[in-house]
Amino acid sequence: MFRVLSHPVYARLFMAQVIALTGTGLLTVALGLLAFDLAGAQAGAVLGTAYAIKMVAYVGLSxxxxxxxxxxxRKAVLIGADVIRAAVALLLPFIDAVWQIYALIFILQAASxxxxxxxxxxxxxxxxxxAEYTKALSLSRLAYDLENLLSPALAGMLxxxxxxxxxxxxxxFGFVGSALLVAIAALPRRSASKTTRPFRERLTRGTRIYLATPRLRGLLALTLTAASSSAFVLVNTVVVVRAGYGLDDAHLAYALAAFxxxxxxxxxxxxxxxxxxxxxxxxxxxxxxxxxxxLALSAYMFTAGLPSWPAFLITWGLFGLLYAAIMTPSGRLLRRSAHPADRQAVFTAQFALSHACWLVAYPVAGWVGQGLGLPSALAVLGVIGLIGAIAARRLWPVDQPEDFEHSHADLPPDHPHLKDHPAQNKRHTHAFVIDDEHRVWPSHG
Structure with missing residues (x-):
C-alpha cells in the first residue's frame, strides 16, 4: 500500500495532509483549554456551539x-485556504471573548x-x-486515525x-507547512468545462449529479448509517468510560484508540x-x-448494563472497522461517477451532504443520551443507521454495470457526443455518468 508514496506529487500532497491534520489535532486540544479559560464550567456549551458552527459552515458554504x-x-485555491486557516490560528491565542471564538472558527471552517x-x-x-487510488484512500483513512491517536499525545508532551x-x-506551522508542500507539488491542471455555466448552475451541479446517480444515493444512505453509530462513539465515549465504568482519562484514551x-x-x-x-x-x-x-449493544445495555471492559473495547474496535469499511471506498464511487471537469463539484456535494448527516447524528447522540440515557441514544441512532442501511440496499442496485446501452432522441445526428460514440439503430453503449447529455439515469431495459 505504501508504494503509492513513490509517486512524487502524491507524496507531497499526502505529507501536506498529515502536517495539516497534526495542526488540527493540536487545535482541538488548545481550543478546549481556551474555552475553559473563557467560560469555565460552560466550556462544554461553548465547544458544542463551535462544533455546530463547523458543521453549518461545511454544509452551507462548501x-x-x-x-x-x-x-x-487549484493550487491557488488550496494555498489560499491554508493561508487563511493559518492566519485564524495565529489570532486565536489573543482573543478574550466567547463570541470571538465563534467568529474565528466560522472563518477557519469556511476555509476548510x-x-x-x-x-x-x-x-x-x-x-x-x-488500484493506486484505492491505496491512497486507505492511506488517507490511516492518516486521520493516526492523527486521532497521536495528536493528543503530542499535545500532552508539549x-x-x-x-x-x-x-x-x-x-x-501545520497549515503553513501544508501550503508550502502544495506550492512545490506539480499539480495537474483543472479539467476545463466545455461550457461557461451561470453561478446558480455551478452551485447546484454537483448535488444534482450526486442525487441522480444510484450508487451515490446509496453512499449517502450509508454515510447516515456510519455517522449515526460513530457519533455515539465520539460524543458519549467519555460518559461511558468516566461515569459508566468509573475509569480515568487513560482508559478514555484506550477506548478511542480501540475505535x-x-x-x-x-x-x-x-x-x-x-x-x-x-x-x-x-x-x-x-x-x-x-x-x-x-441496536444489539443498546438491547444489551437495557437488560444487563454495560458489557465487561474488554468486551467494550472489542465492540469499539468492531465499530471502527465497520465505519472505515463504509467510508474509505467512497472516493472510488465519486471518481467513477463524474467527468474530470465535474469531479470537484461531486466531491463537494459529498462533503456537504455527509456533514449534513453528522449534523443530525451529533445532536441526537448528545441530547438523547443526556435526556433519556445512553441505551436510548444507542437505540435511536441504531434505528437511524438501520434505515440508512436498508435505503442503501434499495437505492444502489446489485451488480449495476458501468456501461449502459441507451439512446439520445433529443440530440441531433451531428452532435459531438454521437460522433464520439457511434450508434447502431440509434443506440450506443459507454460508461454512464450524469452530465449535459445524460441528465437521467437509465432504467433497466
Missing amino acids: PIAAALTEHLP ATFTPAFQATIPDILSDE LAVVSYHWLFAGTV GAGSMISALSLPRLLENRRDRSVMVPAGAALALGT
Missing part, C-alpha cells in the same frame, strides 16, 4: 466556495470547506489507476513544557479486498452490521 472557485487554479473538497478532487487526477497557547503555534485501531485495520485490508470484490459487496454489509451492532 458548495458556494466550489462554485466561486471553479475557474481559479474550500480546501478539503478541492484537495480530495485533485488526488484522482494524479493517480489515474484505480503542555508539559509550554502553555496551551503555544499549541496554536503548532497549528499555524481507531479497528478503523486502521480496515483501511489496511481494503486495497487487497477491493481487488476482487465490488464496493457495494463490502460497503452495504458493513452498514447493515454497524446498524445491527448498535
Whole structure:
C-alpha cells in the first residue's frame, strides 16, 4: 500500500495532509483549554456551539466556495485556504471573548470547506489507476486515525513544557507547512468545462449529479448509517468510560484508540479486498452490521448494563472497522461517477451532504443520551443507521454495470457526443455518468 508514496506529487500532497491534520489535532486540544479559560464550567456549551458552527459552515458554504472557485487554479485555491486557516490560528491565542471564538472558527471552517473538497478532487487526477487510488484512500483513512491517536499525545508532551497557547503555534506551522508542500507539488491542471455555466448552475451541479446517480444515493444512505453509530462513539465515549465504568482519562484514551485501531485495520485490508470484490459487496454489509451492532449493544445495555471492559473495547474496535469499511471506498464511487471537469463539484456535494448527516447524528447522540440515557441514544441512532442501511440496499442496485446501452432522441445526428460514440439503430453503449447529455439515469431495459 505504501508504494503509492513513490509517486512524487502524491507524496507531497499526502505529507501536506498529515502536517495539516497534526495542526488540527493540536487545535482541538488548545481550543478546549481556551474555552475553559473563557467560560469555565460552560466550556462544554461553548465547544458544542463551535462544533455546530463547523458543521453549518461545511454544509452551507462548501458548495458556494466550489462554485466561486471553479475557474481559479487549484493550487491557488488550496494555498489560499491554508493561508487563511493559518492566519485564524495565529489570532486565536489573543482573543478574550466567547463570541470571538465563534467568529474565528466560522472563518477557519469556511476555509476548510474550500480546501478539503478541492484537495480530495485533485488526488484522482494524479493517480489515474484505480488500484493506486484505492491505496491512497486507505492511506488517507490511516492518516486521520493516526492523527486521532497521536495528536493528543503530542499535545500532552508539549503542555508539559509550554502553555496551551503555544499549541496554536503548532497549528499555524501545520497549515503553513501544508501550503508550502502544495506550492512545490506539480499539480495537474483543472479539467476545463466545455461550457461557461451561470453561478446558480455551478452551485447546484454537483448535488444534482450526486442525487441522480444510484450508487451515490446509496453512499449517502450509508454515510447516515456510519455517522449515526460513530457519533455515539465520539460524543458519549467519555460518559461511558468516566461515569459508566468509573475509569480515568487513560482508559478514555484506550477506548478511542480501540475505535481507531479497528478503523486502521480496515483501511489496511481494503486495497487487497477491493481487488476482487465490488464496493457495494463490502460497503452495504458493513452498514447493515454497524446498524445491527448498535441496536444489539443498546438491547444489551437495557437488560444487563454495560458489557465487561474488554468486551467494550472489542465492540469499539468492531465499530471502527465497520465505519472505515463504509467510508474509505467512497472516493472510488465519486471518481467513477463524474467527468474530470465535474469531479470537484461531486466531491463537494459529498462533503456537504455527509456533514449534513453528522449534523443530525451529533445532536441526537448528545441530547438523547443526556435526556433519556445512553441505551436510548444507542437505540435511536441504531434505528437511524438501520434505515440508512436498508435505503442503501434499495437505492444502489446489485451488480449495476458501468456501461449502459441507451439512446439520445433529443440530440441531433451531428452532435459531438454521437460522433464520439457511434450508434447502431440509434443506440450506443459507454460508461454512464450524469452530465449535459445524460441528465437521467437509465432504467433497466
